[in-house]
Amino acid sequence: MFLTIGLIGLAILAVGCAVFVGLAPSPGSPEARPEPAREPSRFFVARAEPRPPEDLVDALLRDLEAHIREEGRIAEGFAARMNLETLRARPRSAWVN
Amino acid sequence: MADAQGSQDSAPPSDLFVGLSREEREHLWDLGRSRTLAAGERLFSFGEDAAYLYVIERGLVALALPIEVAGETRDVVVEEQGPFAAIGWSALVPPHRYTLSAVAREQTVARAFSPGSLTSHIEAHPEAGWRVFRNLCAIVGRRLVKVEAMWMREVSRAAEARLRGLR
Numbered sequence: 232m233f234l235t236i237g238l239i240g241l242a243i244l245a246v247g248c249a250v251f252v253g254l255a256p257s258p259g260s261p262e263a264r265p266e267p268a269r270e271p272s273r274f275f276v277a278r279a280e281p282r283p284p285e286d287l288v289d290a291l292l293r294d295l296e297a298h299i300r301e302e303g304r305i306a307e308g309f310a311a312r313m314n315l316e317t318l319r320a321r322p323r324s325a326w327v328n
Numbered sequence: 329m330a331d332a333q334g335s336q337d338s339a340p341p342s343d344l345f346v347g348l349s350r351e352e353r354e355h356l357w358d359l360g361r362s363r364t365l366a367a368g369e370r371l372f373s374f375g376e377d378a379a380y381l382y383v384i385e386r387g388l389v390a391l392a393l394p395i396e397v398a399g400e401t402r403d404v405v406v407e408e409q410g411p412f413a414a415i416g417w418s419a420l421v422p423p424h425r426y427t428l429s430a431v432a433r434e435q436t437v438a439r440a441f442s443p444g445s446l447t448s449h450i451e452a453h454p455e456a457g458w459r460v461f462r463n464l465c466a467i468v469g470r471r472l473v474k475v476e477a478m479w480m481r482e483v484s485r486a487a488e489a490r491l492r493g494l495r
Contacts, residue, residue, distance in 0.1 A: 288398050295395070296405050299478075303407060306477035310470060318481055327485060 298326035342383045344414040344463050352456040359449055360439040365432035371416070374429045378418035380440040384411055387436025391415065391428040403429055414467055419443045421468070 301322050309317045339345060339357035348356070362385060365371060371382065374394050388410050392403035406428070409415055418426050420443050450457030 283398050288402075292395075292397065292402055292404060299404065299406050302478045302481060303474065305481070306474040309477040310473040313473075318477060318484075 294324070294326055298322065298324040340383065340385060340412045342412040342414055343467055344383060344460060346463050346466075347459040348456055352453070352459075355453075356441075356446070356449060356456070356460070357439070359445045360441040363438050363440050365436045365438065367432055367434045367436075369432045369436075371430040371432065371438060372426045374426055376426055378416060378424045378426050378443075380416060380442055381414060381419040381446065382416045382430075382438040382440055384409060384413050384415065385437040385439055386411060387438075388433040389413075389415060389436055389438070390431050390433050392431065393428060403431070408433065414464075417464055417467060420446065420464060 301324050305317065305320050305322070308320075309315075339350070339353035345353045345356065360383070363371075363382075365387070371389060372378070372380075374392075388408055390405045391407040391409060392405045394401045395404040396402075415430055415438075416426060418424060419441075424443070446460075450460060
C-alpha cells in the first residue's frame, strides 16, 4: 500500500519535473535570446562588432588626414580664385584613387 | 614687432586686427592674457562652451574634428594654424560652442580673449569694433568657402561613383 502510494508520488514528481524542464527555453533556442531593441544604438552595434587592429585604424586615420590636407590645399586654391576649374584637380591621395 | 619708426608694437599683425590703428590694436591686445601650452596640450574641445577666442603668438595648433571609426571617436586633424591666426572665434558667434578641437603641435603661446571683455571694448569703440567684426566675418567666410569647396568635391565624387554603379 505505502509502496504503491510512494511509486505514484514519484511518478507525479517525475512528470512535473519533465513538464517544467520541457517548458523552459534551451539556451540556444530563439525564446532564450533577449528581445532585440527596436532602435538599436549605433554605438552599441559598433562596439559589438569585432574590432579591427589598432594599427590598422591608425594607418587609416593617417591616410585620412593626408587626404584632408590635400583637399584643404585644393579648396584654399579655389577660395583664392573662386574658379571652378581649380576644383577639378585630381587628388594624389590613395583615399579616393 | 617694430613699426616704420622703429618703435615696438606689442600687438601682432593678426587677421583679426586688420585696418586697426596701432593704438587700437594695443588696446585690444591688452584685454587678453597669454597662455603657454606644451606640445600635445589641449586648448579647447569640440562642442564645449566657447569661453575664449585665441590669437596664436608662437607655435602651431592642430584643429581637429571628432570622427567615429571602428566604434570609437578619434580626433582627425583638418587644419593647422600658426602665428597670428585667430582661432576659437565661436566665442563671439552664437551658439558659443567650439566647432573644432584645438591641440598644440609644439610648444605654443596663445593670447586668450574673453568674449565679455572684447564685447565691452567693441561697444565702447564702435568704429574699431566694426573693423574687428568685419575681420571676423572674413575669417569665418574663408573657413566656409574652404569647407564648401571640399564638400563640393566629395559630393561630385559620390555622384560619379553612383553614376558608375548605374551603368
